[in-house]
Amino acid sequence: MNARVRDLAGKKFGRLTVKRYKGTDKARNAMWECQCDCGIKRTLRGGSLTTLNTHSCGCHRVYVSKSKASKQVECVETGEVFSSAREASRKLGLGVHRVGYAARRQTKLAGCHWRYV
Ligand SMILES: [Zn+2]
Numbered sequence: 001m002n003a004r005v006r007d008l009a010g011k012k013f014g015r016l017t018v019k020r021y022k023g024t025d026k027a028r029n030a031m032w033e034c035q036c037d038c039g040i041k042r043t044l045r046g047g048s049l050t051t052l053n054t055h056s057c058g059c060h061r062v063y064v065s066k067s068k069a070s071k072q073v074e075c076v077e078t079g080e081v082f083s084s085a086r087e088a089s090r091k092l093g094l095g096v097h098r099v100g101y102a103a104r105r106q107t108k109l110a111g112c113h114w115r116y117v
């Protein structure tokens with residue numbers, strides 16, 4: 001390994017664990033083999049781990065956006081569950097984005113705290 005390369009082996013960035021040094025790419029960036037918590041291996045530039053904050057193989061982002069689209073929302077105080085943020089927004093006469101936002105942040109809207117269930 002080039003002495004100028006920062007040794008990242010064994011370090012953990014979010015869901016990614018750095019396994020081993022893989023040499024440099026054409027632009028002479030240090031490349032590292034990383035393994036995500038989900039099991040997927042990816043070879044990433046050291047710079048994307050340390051400066052660009054790449055902290056998963058991408059699975060985490062996919063998971064978050066999928067769960068947003070499909071999850072039911074619940075009014076915490078009453079326990080009333082709606083099949084989606086859209087349905088809740090219709091009943092409340094509020095914008096779907098406001099309900100989705102409240103559920104994501106678990107903040108109060110229309111007298112209830114909201115959460116995804
Ligand atoms: Zn992953």
